[in-house]
Amino acid sequence: MAKFLIVEARFYDSYNDMLIAGARQSLEAAGHEVEVLTVPGALEIPGAIAMAAESGGYDGFVAIGVVIRGETYHFEIVAGESARGILALTMDGIAIGNGILTTENEAQTLVRADPGQKNKGGEAAKAAMALLELRDRFER
Ligand SMILES: Nc1c(NC[C@H](O)[C@H](O)[C@H](O)CO)[nH]c(=O)[nH]c1=O
Numbered sequence: 250m251a252k253f254l255i256v257e258a259r260f261y262d263s264y265n266d267m268l269i270a271g272a273r274q275s276l277e278a279a280g281h282e283v284e285v286l287t288v289p290g291a292l293e294i295p296g297a298i299a300m301a302a303e304s305g306g307y308d309g310f311v312a313i314g315v316v317i318r319g320e321t322y323h324f325e326i327v328a329g330e331s332a333r334g335i336l337a338l339t340m341d342g343i344a345i346g347n348g349i350l351t352t353e354n355e356a357q358t359l360v361r362a363d364p365g366q367k368n369k370g371g372e373a374a375k376a377a378m379a380l381l382e383l384r385d386r387f388e389r
């Protein structure tokens with residue numbers, strides 16, 4: 250059993266609840282322990298994961314959030330830079346699955362958040378578990 254921390258940026262409650270449900274279901278079905286931490290927005294997720302990883306208290310992480318395009322360039326910054334920060338952490342050997350949705354509208358978001366449809370939360374959890382297995386394999 251491993252311990253996973255879901256770090257969520259809670260911008261849209263209903264979609265986050267679905268994404269977390271999907272991630273939690275995947276992790277708990279595999280016998281893992283799950284905690285949830287909430288941060289203000291997707292840009293804070295990489296830093297929060299870095300801090301939590303430094304604590305040594307978690308084996309893996311799942312980033313959860315929703316970024317829906319608005320009127321300005323801010324979408325590109327939030328979507329792109331949160332992803333870049335997460336990738337940089339994974340390249341440092343931290344097992345993270347990225348479940349931050351970056352969409353054009355709420356219809357696209359719902360399909361991807363719903364565990365009964367595209368289940369991107371569950372998908373991100375499975376990616377985190379896969380990276381943890383790789384890390385354990387290569388560190389033996
Ligand atoms: N517009 C969205 C944001 N924006 C907030 C940023 O993520 C960040 O918290 C702020 O710039 C302060 O540093 N965050 C989301 O998660 N989703 C959005 O749609």
Ligand SMILES: CC(=O)[C@@H](O)COP(=O)(O)O
Pocket residue numbers: 316317318319320321322323324327
């Ligand atoms: C993704 C965003 O930044 C969005 O929520 C904010 O919209 P806007 O670009 O209209 O400020």
